[in-house]
Amino acid sequence: xxxxxxxxxxxxxxxxxxxxxxxxxxxxxxxxxxxxxxxxxxxxxxxxxxxxxxxxxxxxxxxxxxxxxxxxxxxxxxxxxxxxxxxxxxxxxxxxxxxxxxxxxxxxxxxxxxxxxxxxxxxxxxxxxxxxxxxxxxxxxxxxxxxxxxxxxxxxxxxxxxxxxxxxxxxxxxxxxxxxxxxxxxxxxxxxxxxxxxxxxxxxxxxxxxxxxxxxxxx
Numbered sequence: 468x469x470x471x472x473x474x475x476x477x478x479x480x481x482x483x484x485x486x487x488x489x490x491x492x493x494x495x496x497x498x499x500x501x502x503x504x505x506x507x508x509x510x511x512x513x514x515x516x517x518x519x520x521x522x523x524x525x526x527x528x529x530x531x532x533x534x535x536x537x538x539x540x541x542x543x544x545x546x547x548x549x550x551x552x553x554x555x556x557x558x559x560x561x562x563x564x565x566x567x568x569x570x571x572x573x574x575x576x577x578x579x580x581x582x583x584x585x586x587x588x589x590x591x592x593x594x595x596x597x598x599x600x601x602x603x604x605x606x607x608x609x610x611x612x613x614x615x616x617x618x619x620x621x622x623x624x625x626x627x628x629x630x631x632x633x634x635x636x637x638x639x640x641x642x643x644x645x646x647x648x649x650x651x652x653x654x655x656x657x658x659x660x661x662x663x664x665x666x667x668x669x670x671x672x673x674x675x676x677x678x679x680x681x682x683x684x685x686x
Contacts, residue, residue, distance in 0.1 A: 667682050
């Protein structure tokens, strides 16, 4: 009886061990619950780039082959897809539009943490300085992005795997600046302005980090 009980105990312990190993491997092989499937071309928190990045490939999925691209930049966009087979112009433009909204909102709120993940060091420095000066004077800024009228590509430069894309944004916004007493000293929530911005995004296409960085702003 004792040997039979010992044998059953060994079988049970073995089954438990196999189950635990299976769960461990499954967990390590999955993304965390925070991460969600999304486009390879994104504009958010950067990761450390590694020497190993996307390899040049002529393989593209049907969506990438059939997506609409600006005729003036078809050659350059095709080249980007050869450098990084995951690149999608549609995904890039969606990300660039979202980034515009995020930067406008973060600047108004003084959210330097969000800005630091989206901007190059030089551009971030200018934004952070403006925010600090505003806060020092006790001013607050309220910006409402009514709508983005258009986003158009003006230039694509490719230097090896180093790429920059210049976009022209036309948007409608309202701006209200208040002093430390809450009194409006500039702008109006009823005055809609047409704003034209030219932003340049850059990325190393072979880096493991898929994120683009805002490196220049012209107004």
